[in-house]
Amino acid sequence: MSETNTTLLRGAKVLGGEPQDVLIEGERIAAVGTGLDAPAGATVIDATGQILLPGLVDLHTHLREPGREDSETVLTGTKAAAVGGFTAVHAMANTFPVADTAGVVEQVWRLGKESGYCDVQPVGAVTVGLEGKKLAELGAMRDSAAGVRVFSDDGKCVDDAVIMRRALEYVKAFDGVIAQHAQEPRLTEGAQMNEGIVSAELGLGGWPAVAEESIIARDVLLAAHVGSRVHICHLSTAGSVEIVRWAKSKGWNVTAEVTPHHLLLTDELVRSYNPVYKVNPPLRTEADVMALREALADGTIDCVATDHAPHPHEDKDCEWGAAAMGMVGLETALSVVQHTMVDTGLLDWAGVADRMSHRPSVIGRLTGHGRPIAAGEPANLTLLDSAYRGVVNPAGFASRSRNTPYEGRELPGRVTHTFLRGRATVVDGKLA
Secondary structure, rough: OOOOOOEEEEEEEEOOOOEEEEEEEOOOOEEEOOOOOOOOOOEEEEEEOOOEOOOOOEEOOOOOOOOOOOOHHHHHHHHHHOOOOOOEEEEEOOOOOOOHHHHHHHHHHHHHHOOOOOEEEEOOOOOOOOOOEEOOHHHHHHHHOOOOOOOOOOOOOOOOOHHHHHHHHHHOOOOOOEOOOOOOHHHHHHOHHHOOOHHHOOOOEEEHHHHHHHHHHHHEEEEEEEEOOOOOOOOHHHHHHHHHHHHHOOOOOEEEEOOHHHOOOOHHHHOOOOHHHOOOOOOOOHHHHHHHHEEEEEEEEEEEOEEOOOOHHHHHOOOOHHHHOOOOOOOOOOHHHHHHOOOOOOOHHHHHHHHHHHHHEEEEEOOOOOOOOOOOEOOOOEEEEEEEEEEHHHHHOOOOOOOOOOOOOOEEEEEEEEEEEEEEEEEEOOOO
């Protein structure tokens, strides 16, 4: 990657507004204005017509290392993140071994430091081994070099109400947050896809919306009772939206995320039996998709999180019932959000910056990310050519895995440059 230096971005539309020049010196933004002079030796980038956003932040990324390096590594995952415009990601705990101790979260954190493509903030497990029986070393992970503030058993639900209550009580002491994978396990035994008309016609085990909604309802009540923070991972149903909206109307400390694929794709795609569409939670109905878009637009849903879930070829190139659940998403997230939210008029670019940078940074308690594009602020920036249209070709992905549901689909927007503390990690759409 290029070393930290001086860079002048000419004519960038900051948050989609009027064209301005942005001068980067060292790790920070030195000036924002029109007609700025380029210092001697500065790299000048013609950003005319391009959208300048704060570096994107993902609250929900599976980097798979340690243990499943055949799917992804911290290095390949952070490369994919940089290509997608991300400057920070939260690495989920369902690794092998599970990130349920200070030692494992520090390993992931140090690997992120070594990669240099984006900041990696480990997410600690809530329970030992993700087994839902005993709280993990939450305090030790918080006090580690990684400074963990978000805890999740993602991939599994903390379904025991007492364990969930104790976790919320524990993290309250240091303003941590429990990020819940809302899935009542008994209601989803043998489930293969969303429960509805399509599952009935295909004869596949249905995954009812109430399996998600019942856990969310329980947990917002628990969070209110304890006075702690709960974050809902990958919210996917219209009913879940209403529960979160109700909880927020009460003033409770509840936040929620939605994935790009749940903003675009529906369970109708499962008729193809293509395992690339198999995901947890499952693709829902068109009515759910529309409700999720509206909720993201009005702020009921706080942010977009990718749930980037890489798998090796053999785990997806098989019959539907045997296939792993999950999709890669880091490299296409901003394009999907442009397609579903900006091009439809539901969000402007300032709104995108809020939902994909500022709010996830606040929820994850990250400093230096999600900041305004202004003089003196850290130069974590993403430059997007929003006029670009292209067909998704996973062969060119930086990720080690190729399980994208968008292969062959035309999507708008292309990240041309990403800057991490003033250093270019992506230049002209390619890794620096």
